[in-house]
Amino acid sequence: LTIPDFSAFTAEVAALFEHSLERRDGTLANYIPQLARVDPEHFAVAICTADGQMFSIGDANLDFSVQSCAKPLIYSLALEEHGAELVHRYIGREPSGRGFNELSLDPDGKPHNPMINSGAIMACALLQRGQDIADRFEFVLDSFRRLAGGRKVGFSNAVYLSERRSADRNFALGYLMREHKAFPDNTQLIETLEFYLQCCSVEANAEVMAVIAATLANAGVCPTTGLRQLEPATVQNCLSLMSSCGMYDFSGEFAFTVGLPAKSGVSGAIIGVVPNVLGFCCWSPRLDEHGNSVRGLDFCRRLVEAYNFHAFDNL
Ligand code: GLN
Structure with missing residues (x-):
């Protein structure tokens, strides 16, 4: 034991x-x-x-x-899907030394790391890209459940709706990253931000x-x-x-x-x-x-x- x-x-x-x-x-x-x-x-x-x-x-x-607390899990799922080399083409691995939602990117124009908002938004952009957004969210929920040994993992729509309404900073981070061409080609920005906020609302x-x-x-x-x-x-x-x-x-x-x-x-x-x-x-x-x-x-x-x-x- x-x-x-x-x-x-x-x-x-x-x-x-x-x-x-x-x-x-x-x-x-x-x-x-x-x-x-x-x-x-x-x-x-x-x-x-x-x-x-x-x-x-x-x-x-x-x-x-x-x-x-979703951030390390989203990052792990992105690693499983794409491998560390690809994931870290888009996300750094250095502490930012700034607030978790600070409007800043690293010297390469990437999010500093996957444990802050910008990096988690980017990790969301990488997850299950070919799929419909509903299937992408379902994939995250199912993955969390599997990590939890089949225990109950839910979603609060009230939290999500509030997050969505007060998400100016996260949207600003999204636009900042898009301005720096940080996202993979064909990333749907709004959908990606909503996906990130849904993950927070699990x-x-x-x-x-x-x-x-x-x-x-x-x-x-x-x-x-x-x-x-x-x-x-x-x-x-x-x-x-x-x-x-x-x-x-x-x-x-x-x-x-x-x-x-x-x-x-x-x-x-x-x-x-x-x-x-x-x-x-x-x-x-x-x-x-x-x-x-x-x-x-x-x-x-x-x-x-x-x-x-x-x-x-x-x-
Ligand atoms: N939903 C919050 C945000 O994106 C989550 C941040 C957090 O837990 N630090 O700002």
Whole structure:
């Protein structure tokens, strides 16, 4: 077993959860009503080990929109379809050092990396290009479900409609990239932007996201089904960029202090990966000044402190 004394481990995780629960600072995302209206007290932690043992506590069965937590998955799907060489003709792999939706491109006129909006929009442009847009979205949903071992992955049309109505910055990013001829030929810009916003509006709960994180921890084989969903090379690339770019403008600090590949979203979700050991998801809607969940980040710090999970703890 990956974690032999799982009941001792889960008791400790429950204690860490209670500590993080005490944090009441931070503010809800308020750029759309569907996020502003969420109960700020929600908190969930779910863990799935690389061999499929599961534990969750708190509001782990409540759905939230995955928002930017979709980005590593979209990137992985683009890698599976096209290979890293082609994908990185269109998307860089350098932290931007700027906000996740900052109107800027790298010196080659490409999005800096796939973990920020511009790069995720580009990854969406690359997915299933020959297909009808409905089939492309269905492909993403089905892929997320497969990564989650067949668990329920949904879609919030209310979130999508709000995203669509307040998407000026994402549209600006799209036009900026088109101006720089960054897209592959024959990209439908509006359709691509809507596709990206639909991916942000996918809904799942913490347990489902923990299984997806565990599939990454397990080099692409979903621990609950034993089925390979991603190639190891894909997961390696994805985890590398989650490590350097996954936590907004806090990515460098997070790599230093927590030392795990992770991705956060504006709904207050964080997925994290301890390679070969486990995947986890925290969800609590109050965000700090960088846009990361206050309780989620607090939990990540405590988890690494308690278990030496930092990438360099074994030196
Ligand atoms: N829908 C949001 C956007 O595109 C997602 C961003 C996020 O989670 N950081 O701006």
